[in-house]
Amino acid sequence: MVDIPISQLAVIIQEDRSFAVDTVPVIKPGPGEILVKVHAIAQNPSEWRAVTYPSVKSGTGTGCDLSGEVIAIGDGKHDTDVAVGDRIAAFVQGSFTPRYTAFREYAVIPSTPLLKIPQNISYEEAASIPLTACTAVLGLARLFNFPDIAPLGRSILVWGGSSSLGQYAIQLARLANLYVIATASPKNFDLVKSFGADAVIDYRSPDIVSKIIQASPRGEGVDYVFDSISENDTIGVASKTFRKDGPRKAVVVLPISSEAMDNNVEYHFVFIAALLGADAWLGGIYFPNNYQDYELGKAFYGLISEWLKEGKFKPNPIRVRPGGLRGVPEGIQFMLDGKVSGTKLVYRVSETN
Structure with a gap:
């Protein structure tokens, strides 16, 4: 003992x-x-x-x-x-x-x-x-029926691909057969690709929206967005990269203002405490036990x-x-x-x- x-x-x-x-x-x-x-x-x-x-x-x-x-x-x-x-x-x-x-x-x-x-x-x-990997899985579960394989031909943008959360979101998205585009600084391109990103775009690029759309399958834009940063209007920029006739679903990990939202996008704010089997509050937002x-x-x-x-x-x-x-x-x-x-x-x- x-x-x-x-x-x-x-x-x-x-x-x-x-x-x-x-x-x-x-x-x-x-x-x-x-x-x-x-x-x-x-x-x-x-x-x-x-x-x-x-x-x-x-x-x-x-x-x-x-x-x-x-x-x-x-x-x-x-x-x-x-x-x-x-x-x-x-x-x-x-x-x-x-x-x-x-x-x-x-x-x-x-x-x-x-x-x-x-x-x-x-x-x-x-x-x-634990924390970031489970946040990644909870976010992907909001976008489709993860851990099942995603519908054929779907793509995802992971904003902040070199972050701890971004690295796990990329890996799990690839395991679900998604085509993955990520943003990062150039010094981290190789790192992000090593986790499975199909394409990596410099998040500081002035024409980042068009570059992401061009990098997507068929050059039409992405189906899902996983914003692992959710600050400084990252979700506002990411929301402009969606494919017009796609699911258009996005995950954020911090509360975002209504001004940053696109009425044609389905947003999900994920809070990891949801996996603990109890009610939770964060920033005045209630997350019921699920x-x-x-x-x-x-x-x-x-x-x-x-x-x-x-x-x-x-x-x-x-x-x-x-x-x-x-x-x-x-x-x-x-x-x-x-x-x-x-x-x-x-x-x-x-x-x-």
Whole structure:
């Protein structure tokens, strides 16, 4: 049996909305929960964005992505077959739910959904997967019946192809037999193509709309848009690339203004908490509990595990930053300064001292 300490280190939101490492109690798992000894964590924009929401309080932990070893299982029914000693990765709605945060030494999390990490994938690589890969699958499920194969001959524009989310959206779109066009900066063209993009366009190009349309099958435009950035009118520009008689469906990952919307396009705002089987709020928008989304999350983690084993799906390129948990505040500023491109920032929790 693993000895479980009383206290631990965790990254906590401070009164001034900054981040610092504090000592906090280790939470015992309750019904439907597990306790994970965290080996690695991955950083996302969600950490720094969270502190801009008034509903997020100081004294709350933060962090969404983690990987580690299951060391205790709570009572009650578990929808996932899980055992002590399992190597798992998962995401939680960090910063918004004080009980479930990833940036700590011992994380209590719901036992569903869980990614069982295959032996060919490291804890550091696995930590890069849950949040953005599941956002990608939820978005694709809004566009067509993913994980089923897409209708024959369909194409998709992935805006922000070198982002963590974009890399996973490209891979999953290719697995669904979509023709994929992505945007990126030229320095990341080869990276984006390595994940399966059929064509990559410089997002700064002044004639980007016409270039995307020309790169599409038959030069008519795309059927779907997955906007992994959803800022600075990216969706407004992307909406001009649709094929006139296509499905014309778009996914965004941040709220967008009505001025950015085209009345002839079907927009879907996806929020990953939908896969956790509970009601959720983000920016004043209500996301009701949806059983189909919950089941999608469970099924998809099983698919990812197999695809990782077979080499059909690969993690983001990772950049391990020093200092473990104590390195997170500096890493968040590093991301805010625009110094992250094409890689996922990961921390080994064991490096914390």
